[in-house]
Amino acid sequence: MDELELVMASQEGDRLALSMLLRNNYPFLVRYLMKITMHPQLAEDLTQETMMKAMEKIRLYNGSSKFSSWLITIGTNLYMDVLRKQKREQAWHQEEQALRKMKWQVESQGDEWPELLDALARINEGIRIPIIMKHYYGYSYDEIGRVMGIPSGTVKSRVSNGLKELRRELADDEQ
Amino acid sequence: MNNKDKENSSKAAKGLQTEQELKSDLAKMEEWFPVYTPDISWFETRLAAGEKKLRRKKNREWAFFYMLAVVILGSIIAVGAANPIYFICIQLLGLVIVPAVIRYEKRKRVV
Numbered sequence: 001m002d003e004l005e006l007v008m009a010s011q012e013g014d015r016l017a018l019s020m021l022l023r024n025n026y027p028f029l030v031r032y033l034m035k036i037t038m039h040p041q042l043a044e045d046l047t048q049e050t051m052m053k054a055m056e057k058i059r060l061y062n063g064s065s066k067f068s069s070w071l072i073t074i075g076t077n078l079y080m081d082v083l084r085k086q087k088r089e090q091a092w093h094q095e096e097q098a099l100r101k102m103k104w105q106v107e108s109q110g111d112e113w114p115e116l117l118d119a120l121a122r123i124n125e126g127i128r129i130p131i132i133m134k135h136y137y138g139y140s141y142d143e144i145g146r147v148m149g150i151p152s153g154t155v156k157s158r159v160s161n162g163l164k165e166l167r168r169e170l171a172d173d174e175q
Numbered sequence: 176m177n178n179k180d181k182e183n184s185s186k187a188a189k190g191l192q193t194e195q196e197l198k199s200d201l202a203k204m205e206e207w208f209p210v211y212t213p214d215i216s217w218f219e220t221r222l223a224a225g226e227k228k229l230r231r232k233k234n235r236e237w238a239f240f241y242m243l244a245v246v247i248l249g250s251i252i253a254v255g256a257a258n259p260i261y262f263i264c265i266q267l268l269g270l271v272i273v274p275a276v277i278r279y280e281k282r283k284r285v286v
Contacts, residue, residue, distance in 0.1 A: 019218035027210045052225045106207050114200040135194050136201045
């Protein structure tokens with residue numbers, strides 16, 4: 001069965017079809033959420049919440065975007081909700097802790113944690129998400145705007161300013 | 176090439192370098208943190224549990240809705256039976272207030 005057939009069967013209540021559909025998109029979703037959150041545990045939790053939400057709303061999926069894009073829209077919104085509910089300071093502490101843990105894990109494998117990822121983790125998520133979507137996944141500004149619920153012009157300026165900020169941070173680190 | 180052109184091309188080169196670095200570092204992240212995909216039965220179990228939870232939530236919401244409807248209708252009938260004049264007043268008030276609120280909301284949206 002191809003993706004469209006799985007979607008149609010899922011919308012008619014076929015649980016096995018929905019399981020297959022979610023399983024096929026699971027690694028993509030976890031990896032995406034890991035990159036935007038920079039927090040592997042949070043990414044896993046958000047993936048499971050996204051799957052539940054997708055199950056609840058599967059009848060609303062109209063096929064105008066790829067199923068994976070629909071899933072990352074749900075996942076991104078859930079992440080933004082988590083950040084809104086958390087106090088800024090609490091969120092910052094958790095992010096720092098997760099980042100330290102990731103660095104330690106990488107360094108214990110004998111690799112070096114890139115400074116660029118450090119800088120990326122430090123910038124605001126409203127800027128980090130469009131940068132990752134644009135420069136890693138290759139989404140267009142319009143698509144990113146639809147996922148984040150903001151105009152494409154805003155996405156463009158966030159990506160451009162975000163890259164400048166990253167370069168500045170890297171230059172500061174080098175000095 | 177004048178100084179401004181040189182500056183622009185150096186900026187563009189730096190930008191490209193950052194973008195390429197970003198791509199390769201994020202790709203490395205995928206290697207460092209591999210994702211384990213559970214088998215299909217795990218998804219089915221999760222979905223079955225989710226469906227059950229959702230059904231329970233919907234039942235609770237319907238029960239709340241029916242109880243609220245019974246309370247509101249009961250109060251209206253009680254008021255109407257005891258004092259018909261109050262009942263008529265409430266109805267007339269509703270006739271005036273509802274269109275006024277709708278008109279106000281519409282005007283707010285235009286502004």
